[in-house]
Amino acid sequence: MRMRLLVVGLLVAFMALTGCAKNQMSTEPGTQAGENAAVATDSQNSNGLSEQDLADQQRQAMAAAEQEITQNRIYFGFDKFDLDAEAKDVLKTKAEALKAHSEWKMLIEGHCDNRGTEEYNLALGERRARAAYEFLVMLGVPSSNLKIVSFGEERPAVDADNEAAWAKNRRDEFKLFK
Structure with a gap:
């Protein structure tokens, strides 16, 4: 009896797996x-x-995310490296784009105006870049996808000596890299 059930079970399984030739559908174009x-x-x-x-x-969508990352800068007050509410909002948007595209890596560039010594501005630019870096990591961006660099006063956005120019030069910029 057991042998008969085993044989019947195997036959049913075989037929179910192979199916009948009549039931197979052609996928030829034109049919x-x-x-x-x-x-x-x-x-x-x-x-x-x-x-x-x-x-x-x-x-x-990818181009828009890339543009969001590279176009929107964050700005700092004179001799400051803390993030204000507006900077945090910009960074939150960048974090979402970076998490959606986990293969992307981002460079955070810290910049300063031309007041202060070169050494001081390099250190301040690094603190500004690090503030953005730490906030992005806190938001869930892998630290391995982020790098920082300070340019101090070497690369001004606006080349002038007035408060409006200085305000534009106290910034973090963001670049994608491989």
């Missing part, structure tokens, strides 16, 4: 089954977009 498969693939996209449209949307 009804092939056309149905193409329709099914197209209908899998719930937005009604083609694969090309989806790829274009992904490229646009």
Whole structure:
């Protein structure tokens, strides 16, 4: 009896796995089954977009995320390296983009105005870059994806000696790298 059940069970399993030739569908182009498969693939996209449209949307989203990271700077007060509410908001947006694209690495550049000694401004620029770095890490960005550098007063955004220029030069800038 056990042997008979075992044989019947094996036959049922074999038939279920292999199926009948009548039930197999052709996926050759031009056949009804092939056309149905193409329709099914197209209908899998719930937005009604083609694969090309989806790829274009992904490229646009990636470009927008890259622009968010590289275009938006944060600024500091005179002789300061603490992050104000506006700087934290900018960094939160950058953190979301970096977490969404975990393969990206970002360089944080600390900059200063031209007042103070070169050594002092290099140290202040590093503290500014480190403040952004630590905040991003606190938000969940892997520290291995971040690097910092200080340029001190070497690379001014605005080359002038007035309060408006100095305010633009006291900043962190952000660059993507591989």
